[in-house]
Amino acid sequence: MSQKKTYYITTPIYYPSGKWHLGTCYTTVICDALARFKRMSGYDVFYLTGTDEHGLKIQEKAAACGMDTKKYLDIQVNNLKKIWEIYDISYNKFIRTTDEEHKSAVKRIFQKLYDKGDIYKGEYEGWYCVPCESFWTKSQLIDGKCPDCGREVERTKEVAYFFKLSKYQDRIVKLFQDNPEFLEPKSRVNEMVNNFLTPGLQDLCVTRNSFKWGIEVPFDPEHIIYVWIDALTNYLTALGYESNDDSLFKKYWPADVHMTAKEIVRFHSIIWPALLMSLELPLPKKVFGHGWIMFGEDKMSKSKGNVIDPTILAERYGIDSIRYYLLRDIPFGSDGNYTNSMLLNRVNNDLANTYGNLISRTVAMIHQYCNGQIPVKSTEMPEDAELIAMASSMLDNVTARIDKLEIPDAIAEIFKVIQRANKYIDETTPWSLNKLGEKERLNTVMYNLSEVIRIVTVGLLPFITKGTVKVLDTFNVPENGRTFESIKKFGFSKAGVNVEKLSPVFPRYDIVKEVAELEKLAEGSEPKVEKKVEFINKPEVTLDDFDKLQLRVAKVLSCEKVEKTDKLLHLTVDCGGVQRSIVSGIAKYYKPEDVIGKSVTIIANLAPVKLRGILSEGMILCAADENGKLAIVSPDKDIDSGSEVK
């Protein structure tokens, strides 16, 4: 018995701290299409997805909802699994980093790395911004200040464990050099080399003790294993690595593709290989960093964000449409735009008009001219040759594209055949053959059409999962006629098989109307989205503490953008007859002319600092919400500048 070739494909494990969105679906749908395609091509496929459930954010998020952390996670994960069910995702395993198996394996992996001498205890030196409660590295600081609030940071030390990433520098560099296929698309390689490899890899801090929700270091439970070792290793532990039964690991490792989005390419293409090298395991064959889905140029994109809710779209247009759009319309590897009308246009043109209509007209003619049965093929004419040739070579072309991960092009290969079939109908004009009584020729044409439809439909199965099955059912295609094997050669279909009647499989939408309704839907649902403001409560303060702050009203005299910065405005304010210079990071929200003449509230006794070389003597109070809106806090009536706020 010869062993089937294996194919191990993974999505990243998703972080269940927020709402699930279309981007998550994108990654997962791509992997699903690949997994299905490989299965049909005869591979023994293992498709892994899951969730990364540890860390401070999760702990806080659950607390903010007033829930037990694990319970919160269970709900989130459940929601995600429901989405995958709707999206027809054919994963073989869903791993959670809170799974006991994973946790114990991670501990053993950590121990292994430690025993090898690749993990050592050291001191984590960082710059700590007390008000923001955040650690920053030196390179993150802006002019030596906290990049978030622009205030002074203090140098802090913390004991932690480090992984000797630097030790693997040379081997990683060599990996990129010798193996250009390892990381794709190519542009990402430059990014990695220039940003991280050339400057030199730093050892990586792999534990934290600022939170508890995670896996403890086996020999030092004060410390929690940080995301790198905890999350990345899921690709191993899901297969039972370091467990009682590692047969799956032996069978499927190394992974064929780790699909990731571009922002986590670094972890997968540098840190992950280094960890594997340390564990002396083979490296994955490929890491692919795909692009992002942007929200087009839709002006109201922010407020319409929830239209992109993956379940709303799926409910409204069916999963075939969404999957098809994601796979076909997003240029793989670079960023793609999403707009409602792009989605609907694509679905109307390809699914309804080109493909759906081909089926409709063919089925209708079989019923009108052939008693609803696939007819006998006899008189072949030269004009059949091209169609048959295209249908016969289709699978090879599609496979070649898929092997290069060119998914939109793979689908385009199938549509070339579909378009050719539509043209074939025009060339052969079955209706006039019918009038002329050329029965044999008519039958041949209708046979060829039925067979082409079978071939393209089987080819589409990995991408479009529902409607395609309906089409094959309509033509009563037997199981063994739904395989890739059966479409390598033209002529599998048998004459005499009944063809069912059918209503349109892929409906056509009124784009103008739908877009308008989606927008209305977005607006309508806007207020409904409960905005539970979550905040980390700061410790209680006394009046004395408050008294330390000197808050005053000031009037903006002049304001200009600080050159070569994105965020900074330089304001000159009058505060009780004294002029002050203040630099504020509000340029993204306010234009200079918007604030001139405005009364604002400032902290007047904040220690002066220089930002971008400009003196800032104070801070303007602003309110910021979770959606990235920002508003200056101003007195609600006219009041003298310099008035104290208390």
Place this chain on the structure above:
RNA sequence: CGCGGGGUAGAGCAGUGGUAGCUCGUCGGGCUCAUAACCCGGAGGUCGUGUGGUUCAAGUCCCGCCCCCGCAACCA
């Protein structure tokens, strides 16, 4: 400021130094089996910019400038 990506027909994108292409839209024609669908044809681009450099030849290589986007150590 650093690094990366990009600026090609109304929109979205391809394009190995040698007649500038594809999809959608648009305009005109054809057909009537079909989901106002399908088929054919046309129009539309001095390829961000410099009247820059290399070359017999540049969208394609080099240099300068402008603009957009992303990354910068837990956002797919």
